[in-house]
Every structure is written in structure tokens, then in C-alpha cells.
Amino acid sequence: MSLSSPSLDTLFTWIRTESPTHDRAGVNMMMDLVVAQMQDAPVAVERVAGGQGLGDVLVLRAGPQTSAPGVLVMSHLDTVHPVGTVEAELPLRVEGDRLYGPGIYDMKGGAWFALEAFKDVARRGSAARPMVFLVTPDEEIGSPITRPMIEELGRRSAAVLVTEPARDGGQIVTARKGVGRFDVHVEGRPAHAGSRHKDGRNAVYEAARQILAIEALTDYGRGITTTVGMVSGGTAVNTIPQHCRFPVDLRVETVADGEAVTAAILGLKPSSPDFRLTVTGGMNRPPYERSEATSRLFDNARSLAAEIGFDLVSAPRVGGGSDGNFTAALGIPTLDGLGIDGDGAHTLQEYGLISSIAPRQKLMTRLLETLC
């Protein structure tokens, strides 16, 4: 099983087409490439304009036209890398088995070969069920415009396959933590740091107290983490700051923990009435807990992989959220991490393993042909 060089050329074009989430033109160029890829295949292409200044969404349909629940494949084509990354910090290059480039691992590699598998199965007419492929422009910012579509298509599906990157040596994903996001704004009272120190109420100092309380909600035993990764406040070194703002990242393993920690964060109180504290936010992606149906789907995939000639392993619950969280939370059997193997997601060392494409493309093909 090897990848022919024309295929690699196509993948090069995908990587050179930079598509950070907020670059609507770049993301739409990626959508154009997918439309072109499907052009001569028996695939119905629906293109939905993206709202909120984001790129378009593609819904591809193929396979038997029955009312039976289908198989839904989901890929996102937005990346976290700003335009210019491929020319500078992360040039497109092949080093041995490694293909380096922005978005190759997360997740253009997986999206590309899953679309190839989808097209081949459509052409052969060998799909076990109606097939739907949802290509999204907004995953990296929490899927604000596509979540309703993901949930609606998910509800009509017997199984969901997500092409996020594989983990540590090709492992797939059957459980993910839930993700919460919050914004905290502290307002104090400004004053001259020299002449009026006593009159000031330092918003940065108060934010520091609140951050200690928020970080203390971390409980590794229960898989709960809270992170304040950025802080901004103050206007000058000699001014008691009036404002301080910071975001909070929350990860949980269970719905109940998500609710409890959300309540604790939204319920934070200022240490004195001289401060005003405003907290907004909540759970963005619900936890993706491994259900019995997902376990059966995994066993199925595992035996298909064995027939192809590789051992499919499920990673322990992973911390990062994906669109698979939305469908798993609805009780739809969901397999994630079916994309390309490699490493370095969201970094300038991002690469995909070329040798992982052929077997994993074959696995996607067999899943589309046999899931019933």
C-alpha cells in the first residue's frame, strides 16, 4: 500500500492553501478544492454559506437513497496557523516519512483521504448505508456556526466517523474531555500609584485572587482542569489598574462535573464590594464519554483494521475536544482520531506520516462499506 505521487501533489496543494478559521477566503478556497475533488463522482454537493464572516460548509451525500440512518463523516478544513506560515516557520517539506506543513496533521491529511474513500465508495456503489460527509470551516474556534448542523445530521445517523488526527502511534479516540470557556472581567478603581495609592482598588490584584480560586478547582483525580492562560490588565506602571480581564479554559470528564465547575466559576464573588466581577461563558463541548454502542463500533473498526493488516488501538480519554463531542453527547456511536498519524498539532513542528495514509484510507473505505 503506497501513496502515488499525484496524490501527494494534491495534498501539497491543500497544505499550500492556507486556511486559518478567520480567513474566509482561504477556507473557501479549501471548500472549492473539495468540490473539485467530487466533480466527476456520483456525490450530491450542497454548499451552505458560512455566517459570522466564516467560510462555507459542505454537505456531501452519496450511497443508497433510503430513509435508513446513515453514516456521517466529519472533517474540518480550518487550521490554527496564520497565513504565511507555510512560507516561513513551517515550510512544506518531506523528510523521510514525514510530511511537514501547517494543518497537515490537524486535519487536512485525514480529511483528504477520507474524502477520497468516500468518493471511491460512492463510485463503486458499495456503501452499506446512506453516506453524508460534513466539511466544516469553524472547528478550531468551537464550531459556533456548524454545531446545529452537526447535531441535526448526527441525530439522523447510525454512526459518526471523525477524521481528527490519530494519537501516539495511530491510536484512535473513543472518549474526550468536555471543554468549557469563560471570560472574567474585574473592575476596580483607578488611582495614582504614588499620590493616591490608598484610594485605588487594584483590578489586577483582585484578578490574581480570583485566578487562585479558579486554579484551585483543578482536580486531577477526577480529570478536572482549569487554566488561566492569558491575563490583560492595567494601563501604566504607575497607575492602580481599573480593569483586568482573563479567559478560563475548563476540561471535565463527566457532564455532572461540567455543571458543578461551571456553577462554581459563574458564581465567583469579588473579595470586596469595591470590585465588580463579571463572569460569562459555560461548557462549549460536552464530554464525549465512551458508550457501549461506541465500544461496539470500535470493536468493528478494530477487526476491519486487522483484515487490512494493522492493529487499531483506542487511546485513553484525550483532553482535546472535537466535533465528535457533540454527536457522542447525543448518544450517537462516534469514532474519532481516524485521520492521519503524526504529531505536533497546533505547533510549528506539525507533520503527518505519509505511510499512515493508505491503511487508514482503506479503513475508512471499509467502514463506509460495512457499517450496518
Ligand SMILES: [Zn+2]
Ligand atoms: Zn482538528
